[in-house]
Amino acid sequence: GNSVTQMEGPVTLSEEAFLTINCTYTATGYPSLFWYVQYPGEGLQLLLKATKADDKGSNKGFEATYRKETTSFHLEKGSVQVSDSAVYFCALSEGSGYSTLTFGKGTMLLVSP
Amino acid sequence: DAGVIQSPRHEVTEMGQEVTLRCKPISGHNSLFWYRQTMMRGLELLIYFNNNVPIDDSGMPEDRFSAKMPNASFSTLKIQPSEPRDSAVYFCASSLSGGSVYGYTFGSGTRLTVV
Numbered sequence: 001g002n003s004v005t006q007m008e009g010p011v012t013l014s015e016e017a018f019l020t021i022n023c024t025y026t027a028t029g030y031p032s033l034f035w036y037v038q039y040p041g042e043g044l045q046l047l048l049k050a051t052k053a054d055d056k057g058s059n060k061g062f063e064a065t066y067r068k069e070t071t072s073f074h075l076e077k078g079s080v081q082v083s084d085s086a087v088y089f090c091a092l093s094e095g096s097g098y099s100t101l102t103f104g105k106g107t108m109l110l111v112s113p
Numbered sequence: 114d115a116g117v118i119q120s121p122r123h124e125v126t127e128m129g130q131e132v133t134l135r136c137k138p139i140s141g142h143n144s145l146f147w148y149r150q151t152m153m154r155g156l157e158l159l160i161y162f163n164n165n166v167p168i169d170d171s172g173m174p175e176d177r178f179s180a181k182m183p184n185a186s187f188s189t190l191k192i193q194p195s196e197p198r199d200s201a202v203y204f205c206a207s208s209l210s211g212g213s214v215y216g217y218t219f220g221s222g223t224r225l226t227v228v
Contacts, residue, residue: 034216043117043204043219051214089156093216100146100169101217105155 002027004090006104013111019077021107023064023090026071031092033057033066033073034101038087047075047088085111117220119205125226131193134223137186138207146217147180147190148204156204162188195227 007022025031032051036044048057053068062077073090090104118137126132138145146161160170162182170180177196182188192199202224206217 032214032216036216036219041221043221044206044217045219046216049216091216093214100158100161103156 002031002092002094002102004092004102004104006088006090006107009087009106009108011107011109013080013109015082015111015113016079017111019075019080019084019109021075021088021090021109023073023075023104024071025073025090025092027092027094029094031094033064034091034093035062035064035073035075036089036091036103038089038106040086044089080109080111082111082113085109117205117207117218119203119220119223121223122221123224123226125228126195128196128227129194130227131191132195132199132225132227134190134203134205134225136188136190136205136220138188138205139218140186142207142209142218143185144208144210145182145188146206146208147188148206148219149201150204150222151201159190192225195225197227200225200227 003026005024034049035047037047038044048059050057050066056065064073064075087106087108089106091101093099093101120135144163147159149157159172160180165182180190202222204219204222206219208217209215
């Protein structure tokens with residue numbers, strides 16, 4: 001079956017540091033890949049996505065590249081801010097139509113001033 | 114667009130009582146999902162609907178849980194009777210055509226506490 005593995009958190013960084021959150025996946029076909037962010041007390045928000053190999057998703061300074069050869073979709077940001085503190089979820093969806101999202105367990109990011 | 118709207122935001126109830134959670138999806142979205150989030154188990158898909166029809170309810174924990182979608186703009190998740198282990202945040206999400214390309218839009222969740 002499909003699965004998503006994320007690095008365990010929390011990830012603690014100082015403001016303006018470089019961020020990488022690792023995500024690898026297992027899928028039988030050609031999935032679409034997503035990163036979601038959850039701020040305290042809120043629902044998950046779509047951060048970025050990529051639908052085919054070598055695509056790069058980007059939003060709000062975050063980037064992730066769909067690497068089929070390594071089955072990875074690592075999230076990166078060049079300079080984090082305190083306001084980026086949240087839980088980040090990697091997810092995949094395989095195929096079309098009734099396919100559902102499979103989520104990783106989430107990685108908490110804590111950014112200090 | 115107001116997004117996915119869930120009510121109530123918080124619910125505290127006594128063990129054995131019936132609890133009903135409500136969700137209004139984004140207009141035009143034809144898929145709706147109910148998730149439960151806890152520290153121990155993370156995000157769990159409970160059930161999802163496509164065009165108001167339940168497609169997969171294999172994640173519903175037991176018969177105490179039931180979900181309905183009487184029309185395209187409303188869904189309920191009911192727990193009867195509730196138990197302390199049902200305490201969690203319940204999220205509703207909607208999407209266009211299963212979400213495989215566009216992803217889901219989540220509501221703000223209902224934090225349920227059963228005492």
